Amino acid sequence: MTRFFGAMTGWTLSKNTSPTLVPKKRPKKFNAEKIHPMKLYHRDDCPFCWKVRLAFLFANASPQMIPVERGTKHPDIIKLSKTGTIPVFVDGDLVIAQSSVLLEYINDALADGKLLPATPAGKVAVRCLCYYSDNSVGPALRGLVFERRDKSEDEQDKDLIAKSDQAWRACLDVLEAGFVGPFMCGEFSMADCTFLPRLALAERYGACVDERHPSLHKYWQTARQSELYLNSFAHD
Ligand SMILES: N[C@@H](CCC(=O)N[C@@H](CS)C(=O)NCC(=O)O)C(=O)O
Incomplete structure (x- = not known):
């Protein structure tokens, strides 16, 4: 099988950068060239x-x-x-x-x-990061996303947003401290697949990662311009 990213040692950057959640240009990857049973x-x-x-x-x-x-x-x-x-x-x-x-x-x-990495210890590290993203990062962001996504400015619970923002920043502290690079856990892995959407949603709802978390900030600035990320937006 031809691999989209080959032996991945770095991001493949796209010229088509898009700051919005849904890029205007329709990406090619999900235009099925052939009917697939999956x-x-x-x-x-x-x-x-x-x-x-x-x-x-x-x-x-x-x-x-x-x-x-x-x-x-x-x-x-x-x-x-x-x-x-x-x-x-x-x-x-x-x-x-x-x-x-x-x-x-x-x-x-x-x-x-x-x-996943080749070694048992590497696999464990990636799976733990995925678990953390699903079970700590996701719940931390929930207040922020749900309030800003579903309610008008007047209806939003500002305390809940502040608490959610604080919880998100605490997760970023943890992730920054353990960041390996160039990807979340060394080489590209399912940890990147799991965490990137959280970064995207955080940015979409005003909780951008910034210079306070320099490694993650650099990671995100590169990742958001990558072909992989830009092609991952949903299209029917
Ligand atoms: N543990 C599940 C969680 C999936 C999940 O919570 N999906 C949400 C959407 S983000 C969902 O389907 N919620 C129920 C609904 O929308 O009706 C998984 O990892 O697949």
Whole structure:
């Protein structure tokens, strides 16, 4: 299989930089050139869906993308996902309805194991970072995203936003202290797929990473111009 990023030692930067959540130019990667039996039920701004889109791109795999609207329950999801959540991946009889399990599958089945380091200790470090991103970073940002996304300025709970911002900054302190570089955990890995959407959403909702976290700031400034990141926005 031709790998999208080859042996990845650095970001492949795009000339098409886009500061917005949805770039104006339609990226090519999800315009299926051929019909593929794999399907991914997803939502554009869901960080769990976004991380698997990044992993599929890394693996140069293009499942058929089935968008699910926020606040609606797609009838297929009710049948396929025990938790009723997206992303849901279907390939024939295989159904995977948990993003972290799906990342492992993409790594094993499609990415030639390249989304994890080779050593057991390296694998543990990456998986711990993914766990931290899903279970600490995500909840830290929740107040900020939900208040600013779903409410008018007047309705927003400013205390909740401030607490969320503080919790997010505390996570950034932890991540900055443990940053390995050039990617989140050394070489590009599922830790980058998991954490990049959190950075994107933080920026979208006004909690940008800045010079107070210099390594992460540099990482994000490079990552947001990369082909991988810019191609990972959802398109039907
Ligand atoms: N543990 C799940 C969490 C997925 C999740 O919470 N997805 C949200 C969207 S971001 C969801 O589907 N919520 C229910 C809904 O939108 O109806 C995973 O990693 O796949």
